Amino acid sequence: MKKNWKSLFWKMPNSNARFIANGWQISTLVVMLWVAPQLTHAQATDIGLWSGIGVEKKINKSLSVSLNAQTRLTDNLSILRAYLGELGVGYKLGKHWEVTGYYRYIGRRKKNADGSGYEYRSYNRFYADLAYDHKLWKLKFDYRLRYQNQFQDDDQAAENNSSYVRNKFELSYPNKTRFTPYISTDLFYEIGGSFDQMRNKAGVEMKINKHHKLELSGFTDYRLIGKQENRFLIGLSYKIKL
Template sequence: MKKIVNIKPFCLFILLLSVVFPMNINAQTSNSKNLNAWSTVSIEYKLNKKWSFELAEQLRLKENLSLVDEYFTELQTEYSVNKNFSLSAGARFIRQNDTEGNIQGYENHFRFQFDASYKHKINDFKLDYRLRYQNKNDLSVSVADGDYANQHLRFKTDVEYNIKNWKLDPQFSAEIFNHFEKGEDGGFDKYRLTFGTDYDMKKYGKISLYYRFEKELNVDLPETTNIIGLSYKYTIKNK
């Protein structure tokens, strides 16, 4: 008897293309300089089953990869309350390239965030929900000069499908951003959809590849952005 070929990976790939391709075409027609690239290198230290720490460096390119958008260093710690629920906090120092207006150049920004995450499994699906409070500030402008913290509440849902005998399990996430800042109207200002996968090289670390679609909300001419991302993480476990 002939062996039956598992067609799940192929079907999932076709489904992914059917969603991503129309979004990509729509984004290209609305904005000719909308392709960004994010690359990340990070190292994680697992102190024990409860505590872990991570240091990351990221570079972001914009305008069809022709300009640096920003680069930053981020330090984050996570505490696992139990196998499903965790709390984390992080801080990020950002060098942001301002290419608009009369005054252009690199600016120093500082951002911190607090996360609450819950994860569980349903059959072959892994689901992860994250609620984040985020606070970002321009260090070169004071409150007296009219600078107030740019704050967001973000809710993200992540789904991963486990395919038997397949190392590149597909992942999908959707995230909504709610903006609030003194002196400005608040509300939902953008959403983000991400499709990707990762490859675990065991003791050599993990590589992740993804495509991300981002679109502004509640504006007359919403900007759309296509993002391709590549990241590498190396994990050290305390023995």
């Protein structure tokens, strides 16, 4: 009897199977995007939006280059807090390991020296990643170790602004649908200081076709030191692989 029941289950019509899969995906997306981030930041008084586009080009089986651009809105999407562009090179070390290096230019909104208004100041960031991924049952585990060093351009002189080591842990659920949900935590350690920030994120990647993806996420930056910003951030990015 058990055998017959299993046979009926696995031979469900494709339309029903798709319906169940889609229903599960929608439920997962709602829970992950809205419930999980707000558990850590339940009553946000400010909503921000980080939106961008990224293009990646494979040179060969191991080597790739990428170009990304992003804008960051704050004050309930009314003010451009920052804009950035970056160029990177990645190299696969094997099936599970990859190293990447990036240069990022940032224009960030800051108060004038006399406090009379705001201006966009230039920052230059260099960072390198060592990434590892591994399949855990039906889930995928990703770990990323990042070193980043940032310089502020002030009166035509570059001054070291901050240096960090970051550890990011991510679990995703690859499946046969177009949607891949995930959750992640990113820990920030300031060199010469201590752990001062944690970024909790939940999101979903939607595969449009072989070369195009759309990613939607919700996340919060939790300050481990200093005053906590009561802000919820939405991430929206478009990815192209050539």
